[in-house]
Amino acid sequence: GAGVSQSPRYKVAKRGQDVALRCDPISGHVSLFWYQQALGQGPEFLTYFQNEAQLDKSGLPSDRFFAERPEGSVSTLKIQRTQQEDSAVYLCASSLTGKSRWGQFFGPGTRLTVL
Amino acid sequence: AQSVSQHNHHVILSEAASLELGCNYSYGGTVNLFWYVQYPGQHLQLLLKYFSGDPLVKGIKGFEAEFIKSKFSFNLRKPSVQWSDTAEYFCAVNPMDSNYQLIWGAGTKLIIKP
Numbered sequence: 001g002a003g004v005s006q007s008p009r010y011k012v013a014k015r016g017q018d019v020a021l022r023c024d025p026i027s028g029h030v031s032l033f034w035y036q037q038a039l040g041q042g043p044e045f046l047t048y049f050q051n052e053a054q055l056d057k058s059g060l061p062s063d064r065f066f067a068e069r070p071e072g073s074v075s076t077l078k079i080q081r082t083q084q085e086d087s088a089v090y091l092c093a094s095s096l097t098g099k100s101r102w103g104q105f106f107g108p109g110t111r112l113t114v115l
Numbered sequence: 116a117q118s119v120s121q122h123n124h125h126v127i128l129s130e131a132a133s134l135e136l137g138c139n140y141s142y143g144g145t146v147n148l149f150w151y152v153q154y155p156g157q158h159l160q161l162l163l164k165y166f167s168g169d170p171l172v173k174g175i176k177g178f179e180a181e182f183i184k185s186k187f188s189f190n191l192r193k194p195s196v197q198w199s200d201t202a203e204y205f206c207a208v209n210p211m212d213s214n215y216q217l218i219w220g221a222g223t224k225l226i227i228k229p
């Protein structure tokens with residue numbers, strides 16, 4: 001595919017469940033980003049990978065959030081023991097280089113609802 | 116802390132009206148600036164970007180934006196909107212002291228009445 005893909009598109013979880021969200025970036029893109037977008041807000045940075053290295057995880061809201069990109073392509077965002085405040089759209093973006101000045105390409109997002 | 120402000124959360128216009136969406140940022144250094152658009156049911160797409168040079172940049176679909184450094188602003192404009200411009204518009208800033216970080220505004224929902 002030509003664009004960034006994410007799965008699942010929608011996820012409903014009961015409070016306390018673990019969830020895993022997947023991102024397939026554009027082939028060859030070095031950088032991968034995860035964002036959290038709450039209703040009525042812009043994306044909030046969660047974490048950044050350059051190839052397989054997680055260079056910045058300062059935006060992860062708690063130690064329940066964990067992201068990996070073991071082979072430098074597909075990435076997974078895992079949320080353990082989900083809470084209602086985790087309900088949001090989780091966006092993945094990729095870019096060709098390590099510099100965002102060239103823009104980031106976004107996937108459709110995963111809408112997570114925690115009941 | 117660095118922040119991006121979009122002045123209007125909701126804008127409703129009639130077709131053929133002129134559009135200006137405000138964006139201001141708080142950062143004293145050099146920045147790269149972006150406008151992204153999200154059409155209903157679609158993902159975020161880059162509309163236009165500014166790095167350097169001519170402060171008036173032109174993007175897709177007839178949109179343009181002007182960088183005014185003294186006002187820390189990067190307002191989005193279109194002379195005559197169409198119904199298909201109905202979407203949410205986000206301003207984002209990349210501070211030059213960070214290669215990768217994008218700081219986002221809260222977005223403006225634009226509704227064009229046919």
